[in-house]
Amino acid sequence: QVQLVESGGGLVQAGGSLRLSCAASGRTFSNYAMGWFRQAPGKEREFVAGINWGGGTYYADSVKGRFTISRDNAKNTVYLQMNSLKPEDTAVYYCAARPYPVATMFATAYNNWGQGTQVTVSS
Numbered sequence: 001q002v003q004l005v006e007s008g009g010g011l012v013q014a015g016g017s018l019r020l021s022c023a024a025s026g027r028t029f030s031n032y033a034m035g036w037f038r039q040a041p042g043k044e045r046e047f048v049a050g051i052n053w054g055g056g057t058y059y060a061d062s063v064k065g066r067f068t069i070s071r072d073n074a075k076n077t078v079y080l081q082m083n084s085l086k087p088e089d090t091a092v093y094y095c096a097a098r099p100y101p102v103a104t105m106f107a108t109a110y111n112n113w114g115q116g117t118q119v120t121v122s123s
Contacts, residue, residue: 002027002112004095009117012085016121020080022095022114029076033103035110036069036080038091038119045094049080050103058103063089085121092116 008020020036035050049069050058057069068081078095096110104110 002029002032002097004097004112004114006093006095006114006117009093009119011120011122014085014087014121014123016085017081017083018085018119020082020093020095020117020119022078022080024076024078024097027099030073031099032097032112033100034069034071034078035096035098035103035105036078037094037096037107038089039094039116040091043091045107047105047107048093050105051078052103053101056102058105060105082119085119087121087123089119090121091119093119 002024003026005023033052036048037045038048039045051069051071066084071078094116095114097112098110
């Protein structure tokens with residue numbers, strides 16, 4: 001198991017930026033593919049972005065071109081840089097890890113989750 005702690009959420013105006021961080025501990029971080037998911041009130045949890053062991057990245061169509069996922073294996077941390085934020089990006093954002101080389105958009109494929117961090121974008 002790996003323990004995950006997210007940070008960096010907050011309140012921002014539309015068009016602004018935030019950078020989320022997810023610090024991992026407990027296992028060899030570089031052996032985990034990582035993902036970011038989000039859940040808005042009354043909606044299902046949805047995939048935002050994923051990153052493989054080797055750095056390959058994937059994005060939901062709704063955030064492509066605005067969000068960037070990255071990882072720093074030396075710091076055991078994965079980041080989500082969010083630019084040009086929209087009110088519809090408002091949600092609790094969760095970091096997730098799976099002990100496989102490749103990230104996936106399916107939440108059920110991840111067996112380690114953080115507690116989440118709130119992102120609120122005002123119009």
